[in-house]
Ligand SMILES: Nc1ncnc2c1ncn2[C@@H]1O[C@H](COP(=O)(O)OP(=O)(O)OP(=O)(O)O)[C@@H](O)[C@H]1O
């Protein structure tokens with residue numbers, strides 16, 4: 127019997143926290159609606175705000191009895207406008223000035239920029255893209271400390287907007303002083319994932335990892351692919367990171383937009399092949415920032431990412447500042463569940479399995495697929511075996527990861543199809559089966575169903591593995 131009844135979503139969901147979702151009530155509703163990880167966008171979040179919201183997430187996740195991860199997204203070497211007292215409505219033909227090094231100008235429309243070299247990197251006649259390319263301006267003159275531009279497209283200029291200069295290597299280090307302060311804050315708040323913006327090469331990930339290790343953090347390194355250089359160095363970046371984020375907001379500006387679907391597919395396929403979790407981010411439900419219902423194209427975009435079997439989908443403005451954050455999460459959940467039941471692209475068949483552990487995981491997944499098991503129960507100390515199994519994308523099974531470490535449980539919130547459960551490891555095979563039976567009963571999996579159990583047994587002082595095909599037999 128194929129276990130389609132009570133299908134639990136395998137694709138994980140990340141929601142960005144912001145003014146629209148900062149209350150305890152909202153955080154609690156988002157957890158109830160299925161958010162697996164909350165993202166803090168450090169281009170916007172102030173330290174006290176981050177501390178307060180991280181504590182709220184921990185409290186509400188405890189109350190919900192569900193592990194919820196926290197992701198700190200660094201600003202990285204990105205050019206941003208500074209703070210503005212009020213928004214500015216811009217129309218074509220307006221003159222707009224970007225200032226650096228604290229320069230003050232009398233112009234009607236101006237804003238400071240965090241990157242002094244912008245005046246060197248941009249030439250008169252170049253087009254400047256602001257706020258995800260929503261506002262386009264042409265440079266008409268430049269001086270030592272400012273650039274004067276003509277507005278080409280209408281738009282609203284707000285604080286901390288991102289400026290893109292496609293194809294130009296920004297002369298900022300991979301981690302700015304602000305990033306280093308934010309990473310320290312993230313460690314103090316117990317963040318599980320650290321996303322590195324505008325990664326350019328594998329060394330950038332190594333640097334972040336060294337910093338995390340030196341500060342005693344077990345945080346995972348997520349490399350954000352958002353420009354042409356990162357696409358060029360993709361394979362090395364995948365190898366040096368713990369997970370990849372396809373940051374389509376910037377990627378869609380930095381690369382010709384017709385390349386975006388091709389790049390997305392290539393990244394998802396390569397990540398699955400190399401067994402690295404992959405996140406598809408941004409614009410999944412952009413229209414729902416203001417509208418109560420999604421467009422058909424958005425539903426199809428979500429379904430496509432789910433069909434490709436990405437580990438995770440990420441909402442940005444939809445939950446940070448949109449009008450319908452909880453509805454957005456519910457729509458992602460609904461589209462993902464339906465698409466997962468219909469099958470996936472199957473890129474996991476490309477995974478290379480070299481070591482014994484990998485082969486063991488493959489055997490467990492084959493067995494579970496063959497018998498249509500609704501669950502693979504894996505006893506995993508460091509999360510490695512659970513993530514191996516997730517990487518192979520079982521067709522029908524939820525992966526219940528029984529783990530004796532809460533930090534590891536929170537890190538598994540990113541992996542496809544994994545539900546982490548904290549347990550003290552059983553001492554025998556009999557105890558493992560008893561624990562699994564009791565647990566699966568609470569999950570609504572019926573007596574008589576076949577499940578696969580993969581665990582370790584102490585054998586002559588060594589730890590050995592066993593795979594078991596087990597028919598549930600609940601004792602009433
Ligand atoms: N912590 C925050 N505090 C204040 N405003 C926030 C916060 N997080 C997000 N926002 C607001 O919500 C909007 C959407 O959030 P999002 O994370 O998508 O940021 P973004 O600046 O659009 O994207 P990115 O940083 O990826 O370029 C932001 O532009 C900002 O106005």
Ligand SMILES: CC(=O)C(=O)O
Nearest residue numbers: 373374375376407408
């Ligand atoms: C998430 C992000 O940074 C982007 O899409 O550009």
